Amino acid sequence: MLDKMAFFVNVIRCGSISAASRKFDISVSAGSRWLQSLESQFGMPLLRRTNKLLTPTPAGQKLFEEFAPLVDSAHHIQQSLLDYQEHDKGHINIACTPVYANHFLMKEINDYLVEQPHVTFSLNITPWALDHAGEADLMISANATYQGYREQDLHLVRREIMQCPFVPVASPAYLALYGTPQSPEALSHHRCLFASTLTGSNDWIFTCGPETQMIKIPKNLEVNDSDMLLQGVRNGTGIGYLPEFVVRNDIQNGYLVPLFSDYGTSTWSLNLYYYPPQRASAAASSFKAFLLERALG
Known part of the structure; x- marks a missing residue:
């Protein structure tokens, strides 16, 4: 029963x-x-x-x-x-945000399995990783942080493993057709692509000196995957606001143009959430330590 x-x-x-x-x-x-x-x-x-x-x-x-x-x-x-098992055995459930899963997680798991071939994994790739705290051993989730941002209390241990600024970008083809906006306020007259899973809403943060502006951009196209958003921006569909590491290569290769260089933006912060040692399995604790060493070391 x-x-x-x-x-x-x-x-x-x-x-x-x-x-x-x-x-x-x-x-x-x-x-x-x-x-x-x-x-x-x-x-x-x-x-x-x-x-x-x-x-x-x-x-x-x-x-x-x-x-x-x-x-x-x-x-x-x-x-x-x-x-009671050795940490080189066991199963690990991970809930992970797509942007980290697509760019980093599989490589980390591959490298770990070279050392610990008997560990098994289940991956739940979701923008809402923290919603799965009841069933996952480790949760990897991202936040768009800015002055005044407050994170909810989750009763979990949190360690930041990566951060970078957001960068507003557009393709040369889009700018040739529609012109280059000269200030964040001008975004209201442009086609914008956004992911509320990255920024929390269609509000984009810009700072200039001590002032912080929250620009509500038009809801022209919303996706919940950063790589799909990047593809749309690269194809000239509109302007995007993406973590710097996602657009770095495209900017260097001239496929994308960064906008508003005089303005700061909010910070994309990636965090690893896990249970305290007394509630975590040996396998999960071992892989958690491996991720933190790779991220911070």
């Missing part, structure tokens, strides 16, 4: 029976039977099924609120037991 209750908790968290079944490595039909059996044992419905959406009944919500912390505790106990 405990497995079925844990499965129910994951159905609520995942939003579907199929997603929870994949996590439990059972078929969807088996997962449905588990829920039916659980409802039969309690003698009441736990889920409402309307328009393909699953929502808990009041009884189901009560079960979720009471049992979800026990599911999390069981997971952490399981992780702590893995500490």
Whole structure:
């Protein structure tokens, strides 16, 4: 019955029976039977099924609120037991922002597996890595920071592993067609490409001396992947506001032109989030130390 209750908790968290079944490595039909059996044992419905959406009944919500912390505790106990293994064994779940995954993470994992070939990984590449804190061992997430920015309290350890300024850029072809904006305010008359997953919104930050401007750019095109955004800017679709390391080579090769050189911008900050040692597995702690050594050393 405990497995079925844990499965129910994951159905609520995942939003579907199929997603929870994949996590439990059972078929969807088996997962449905588990829920039916659980409802039969309690003698009441736990889920409402309307328009393909699953929502808990009041009884189901009560079960979720009471049992979800026990599911999390069981997971952490399981992780702590893995500490009895050598750190060169075990499994690591990572939730990672796409921009870091696309440019760095696979190389880091490849180099680590050369030294620790028996470690296995699961990667969840998502702009919302911190939303998966309950199931991931390590979370790699980026923020656009500026004066006055405050990060939410996540009860996790945070270490910054990379930072660089944003750079507003456009292609020579776009500037030839539409002209070069002379100030950030002029962006309202231009086609702009943005990723709220990079900047938090369609607000671009510019600083000049002690003054900070928050420019709300037109919502001409939004994407949630920095490489796709870069491709659009490179093709002349519009002006972009991207981390410097993403556009560095294109600027050096003349494919992109940086704008507003007299202005500063917000900072793209990449952070590694992880649990304190008493809650982390040996394998996750080892790979975390490896990432920090590579990033900071």
